[in-house]
Amino acid sequence: MNISLPGPMKAFVDEQIVERGYGTVSEYVRELIRKDRELQQVRSLLLEGARSGPGPVVDAAYIEELRARARRGDRAG
Secondary structure, three states: OOOOOOHHHHHHHHHHHHHHOOOOHHHHHHHHHHHHHHHHHHHHHHHHHHHOOOOOOOOHHHHHHHHHHHHHOOOOO
16 A cells, blocks of 8 residues: 655654654554444444443442442343
8 A cells, every 4th residue: 555645744744653663654554444443333332332322220220230249240230
């Protein structure tokens, strides 16, 4: 894969490689792609959560029930 960058962007990439300890431009680009994939996964999970509607009220009784289930070794449910 070949990527063309204007001078200022290439200079920025070169600076990042030196400052952040990447060995090559490819390492830097791979890291950017990994981070972008993670960001997309987080966005997807956030949207899924937003569409799921409200959950239970988290109050002292709810927390105590979680503790009791943990003590008993109960699974979620």
